[in-house]
Amino acid sequence: MNQIELYNITKRYPGCIANQAVELKVGTGEIHALLGENGAGKSTLMKIIYGVVKPDEGVVRWEDEIISVKGPSHARDLGIGMVFQHFSLFETLTVAENIALSLPKAESASMDILKQRIIEVSEHYGMKLDPNRHVHSLSIGEQQRVEIVRCLLQDVKLLILDEPTSVLTPQEVETLFKTLRILSTEGCSILFISHKLDEVRALCDQATILKAGKVSGHCIPKDTTTEELARLMVGDDTPLTEDYKKAEGDHTFLTISDLSYESDDPFACTLKNISLEVKAGEILGIAGVAGNGQEELLNLISGEDTSNKKTVLFDGKAVGHLTPEKRRILGLGFVPEERLGRGAVPNMSLQENGLLTGYQGELTANGLIKTNKVKDFAHRIIDRFNVKSSGIDAQAKSLSGGNLQKYIIGREILQNPKLLVCSHPTWGVDIGAAILIRHELIKLRDEGCSVLVVSEDIDELYSISDRICAICDGEISPIAPTHDVSINQLGMWMAGDFTFIQDSKEAE
Amino acid sequence: MDFELLTNILFATLRTGTPLILIALGEMVCEKSGVLNLGQEGMVLMGAALGFIAAVVTGHAGLGIIAAILAGMMMSVLFAFLAVTLVSNQVATGLALTIFGTGLSGFLGAGYVGMAIEGIAPFPIPFLSDIPVIGKVLFSHDPLVYFSWLMFGLIFWCFRSTRLGLTIRAVGENPEAANAIGIPVMKVRYGAILFGGAMAGLAGAYLSLVYTPMWSEGMAAGRGWIALALVVFASWKAERILLGAYLFGAASIMHLVLQGLGFEASPNLLAMLPYGATIIVLVVIASDAAKAKLNTPLALGQPYRPQV
Numbered sequence: 001m002n003q004i005e006l007y008n009i010t011k012r013y014p015g016c017i018a019n020q021a022v023e024l025k026v027g028t029g030e031i032h033a034l035l036g037e038n039g040a041g042k043s044t045l046m047k048i049i050y051g052v053v054k055p056d057e058g059v060v061r062w063e064d065e066i067i068s069v070k071g072p073s074h075a076r077d078l079g080i081g082m083v084f085q086h087f088s089l090f091e092t093l094t095v096a097e098n099i100a101l102s103l104p105k106a107e108s109a110s111m112d113i114l115k116q117r118i119i120e121v122s123e124h125y126g127m128k129l130d131p132n133r134h135v136h137s138l139s140i141g142e143q144q145r146v147e148i149v150r151c152l153l154q155d156v157k158l159l160i161l162d163e164p165t166s167v168l169t170p171q172e173v174e175t176l177f178k179t180l181r182i183l184s185t186e187g188c189s190i191l192f193i194s195h196k197l198d199e200v201r202a203l204c205d206q207a208t209i210l211k212a213g214k215v216s217g218h219c220i221p222k223d224t225t226t227e228e229l230a231r232l233m234v235g236d237d238t239p240l241t242e243d244y245k246k247a248e249g250d251h252t253f254l255t256i257s258d259l260s261y262e263s264d265d266p267f268a269c270t271l272k273n274i275s276l277e278v279k280a281g282e283i284l285g286i287a288g289v290a291g292n293g294q295e296e297l298l299n300l301i302s303g304e305d306t307s308n309k310k311t312v313l314f315d316g317k318a319v320g321h322l323t324p325e326k327r328r329i330l331g332l333g334f335v336p337e338e339r340l341g342r343g344a345v346p347n348m349s350l351q352e353n354g355l356l357t358g359y360q361g362e363l364t365a366n367g368l369i370k371t372n373k374v375k376d377f378a379h380r381i382i383d384r385f386n387v388k389s390s391g392i393d394a395q396a397k398s399l400s401g402g403n404l405q406k407y408i409i410g411r412e413i414l415q416n417p418k419l420l421v422c423s424h425p426t427w428g429v430d431i432g433a434a435i436l437i438r439h440e441l442i443k444l445r446d447e448g449c450s451v452l453v454v455s456e457d458i459d460e461l462y463s464i465s466d467r468i469c470a471i472c473d474g475e476i477s478p479i480a481p482t483h484d485v486s487i488n489q490l491g492m493w494m495a496g497d498f499t500f501i502q503d504s505k506e507a508e
Numbered sequence: 509m510d511f512e513l514l515t516n517i518l519f520a521t522l523r524t525g526t527p528l529i530l531i532a533l534g535e536m537v538c539e540k541s542g543v544l545n546l547g548q549e550g551m552v553l554m555g556a557a558l559g560f561i562a563a564v565v566t567g568h569a570g571l572g573i574i575a576a577i578l579a580g581m582m583m584s585v586l587f588a589f590l591a592v593t594l595v596s597n598q599v600a601t602g603l604a605l606t607i608f609g610t611g612l613s614g615f616l617g618a619g620y621v622g623m624a625i626e627g628i629a630p631f632p633i634p635f636l637s638d639i640p641v642i643g644k645v646l647f648s649h650d651p652l653v654y655f656s657w658l659m660f661g662l663i664f665w666c667f668r669s670t671r672l673g674l675t676i677r678a679v680g681e682n683p684e685a686a687n688a689i690g691i692p693v694m695k696v697r698y699g700a701i702l703f704g705g706a707m708a709g710l711a712g713a714y715l716s717l718v719y720t721p722m723w724s725e726g727m728a729a730g731r732g733w734i735a736l737a738l739v740v741f742a743s744w745k746a747e748r749i750l751l752g753a754y755l756f757g758a759a760s761i762m763h764l765v766l767q768g769l770g771f772e773a774s775p776n777l778l779a780m781l782p783y784g785a786t787i788i789v790l791v792v793i794a795s796d797a798a799k800a801k802l803n804t805p806l807a808l809g810q811p812y813r814p815q816v
Contacts, residue, residue, distance in 0.1 A: 050688075052687075052688060071690065072687065072688050072689060072690045073689075073690025073691075074690075076689075076690055082688075084688065087685075088682070088684065088685030088686075088688040088689060089682075089685060090677070090678050090681045090682055090685060090686075091681070091682075091806075092677070092681055092802045092803070092806070093674065093677065093678065093681075097674055100671065100674065101671075101674055101675065101678050101686075101689060101691065102689040102690065105671060134802070150689075
């Protein structure tokens with residue numbers, strides 16, 4: 001018997017079809033992956049199962065009975081639990097209070113008994129939790145545990161996890177997988193939504209792959225290669241392997257010399273005597289574990305923080321003291337790490353967000369906005385970068401992470417920058433979008449732009465960088481052509497050992 | 509200052525603070541559910557007018573109180589329908605409600621201005637009221653003063669240790685998440701708004717049937733607004749509302765007493781005393797920003813539109 005079966009599920013939104021005739025079957029005790037790119041309709045399908053969203057068409061069978069899920073509380077009565085990508089927790093309440101709210105009244109009558117149960121359940125599944133702490137003081141991983149324990153306390157038969165690992169550290173992912181495996185052996189079905197192929201192959205028994213709202217295939221992940229899975233997700237027309245020619249730049253555009261910086265913020269990293277150069281027509285990659293000074297360095301390059309005039313030069317011109325606006329006029333494009341809030345204003349439309357950094361060019365004249373040009377600019381970004389949205393008036397926050405990132409990078413690239421600074425360009429972005437973004441960065445380089453990429457994704461840096469280095473504790477390692485730096489060498493640099501073994505044979 | 513005078517000042521302080529406590533407690537519950545209802549002043553006036561009219565017509569002050577509560581609730585249903593069901597802007601809707609209530613109460617009560625009725629009599633609690641000083645200050649009041657204490661206790665307990673309180677807080681902090689775990693967000697908000705309306709109506713009755721048993725246009729004299737400010741400065745805590753309301757009461761009485769004693773200062777300046785003193789004290793109390801944030805309903809004033 002299957003725990004849940006969906007037939008012919010269709011959900012339309014104005015401007016797009018989120019799900020089209022989707023079929024999905026999950027067996028009892030099975031860990032079933034739902035794979036797909038950002039915007040493929042995974043989250044909508046899960047919300048339909050959980051009763052948050054009503055399908056326009058289709059049938060849901062739960063334990064061999066046709067049902068219509070009336071809402072989340074009905075879903076929970078049936079035994080469906082869901083852990084959302086954005087947690088539905090109340091930050092000012094304690095762990096126990098959060099959990100009490102979602103339990104039937106009788107079970108949460110006594111807080112003391114409930115706290116005891118929380119401790120028992122969380123220990124049984126290997127997820128430590130203190131019921132008395134306020135949720136806002138917990139780490140992201142711990143908050144996710146609260147969500148999971150909340151589901152487990154309600155005798156859950158189907159647990160839905162929406163991209164649960166995207167916010168976790170590798171260690172936390174391991175813990176989560178252990179928990180999920182215990183649950184599965186106890187007969188609980190699990191729907192695991194992800195676009196991380198390795199994780200799906202490590203954990204899941206079955207997989208259903210969605211592409212543009214339709215089911216594009218089924219498979220057993222353990223018997224399928226990562227390439228085959230990726231192919232099902234992105235379709236036949238996108239090349240999967242990337243092999244870019246390395247380039248050597250000509251004249252130097254960005255020069256940073258002897259830049260030191262100490263922030264007022266006690267948690268910020270202090271930068272020590274940083275010197276680097278980025279030439280026109282090359283990509284410089286900076287590797288490093290988050291929090292080693294990347295953010296501070298980028299702020300000093302973008303102009304959000306200022307420094308001694310001569311420490312930062314654009315094409316020989318001292319800009320260290322200039323504001324971001326003036327640096328942009330000199331040819332800077334900047335893609336920050338946080339998409340919502342810094343890269344884009346969440347509540348503004350795409351065309352307004354396009355204007356935000358594009359206003360110095362032809363989009364304005366004499367202080368007035370040229371509406372048609374702004375619209376045209378937004379259309380050009382959407383077309384060229386294949387941004388999936390409901391149009392140029394869609395709010396930035398309504399886009400999935402990958403599509404918004406494509407839009408932001410597109411906005412910067414279409415302004416023909418002389419220097420593009422990118423922080424984590426493909427973080428949390430699906431394969432198809434990541435390939436497109438890298439491809440565009442290479443194209444920009446070939447047009448003679450200087451590109452600086454900061455990333456934690458080492459494979460990505462090796463793929464696109466012409467020269468590479470690492471940042472550790474506010475210091476920059478030696479900088480060398482990418483093919484002269486072995487992975488081990490880069491690992492040493494990232495850990496703070498800046499010796500350079502210059503032996504290209506060892507790098508093979 | 510003699511003892512008699514002090515007792516009288518304290519007695520009057522409690523009486524003056526009572527309508528503020530009623531309004532502010534109602535508004536606090538409403539805001540805890542994430543709804544900002546700026547229509548307090550209008551609801552109080554409607555309560556005062558209809559309560560007074562009902563008392564005159566029926567001859568029973570008790571029926572007046574019931575009429576006042578119903579009047580407040582009618583006004584709040586109107587607000588809830590607009591702001592919750594139709595997802596209108598809460599600030600604009602609340603302001604409209606105040607203007608509407610002010611006008612309508614003036615219109616309905618026009619024929620009753622200057623009439624005198626027998627207000628609600630004090631109800632000294634047997635034995636307790638015989639205690640010197642304390643008996644007079646605490647236990648010789650009208651029933652509504654005792655009722656305000658009862659409501660304070662209930663609300664304090666509700667938010668401290670009941671599931672209902674937890675549910676209301678959850679809705680006010682994150683309505684989307686509350687909906688996701690199955691809390692009926694709309695119903696909770698309707699309930700909280702209705703409660704706020706009933707309390708405001710009752711406060712109106714207190715003004716027109718107890719405090720000064722008469723009706724005159726605009727007799728709430730800004731108490732609805734003061735209560736609104738009180739809720740914010742009290743960081744949405746019932747015990748601080750009680751403190752703030754009595755502080756305001758005390759300062760109001762003091763300015764009369766000081767004038768009576770021939771204190772050499774502009775009466776206008778003295779009339780500012782209650783507002784200034786209350787705000788300063790509560791701001792000082794609430795100055796711990798981190799703790800204050802824990803109490804603020806995060807979704808306050810944000811309309812909630814369920815997903816379809």
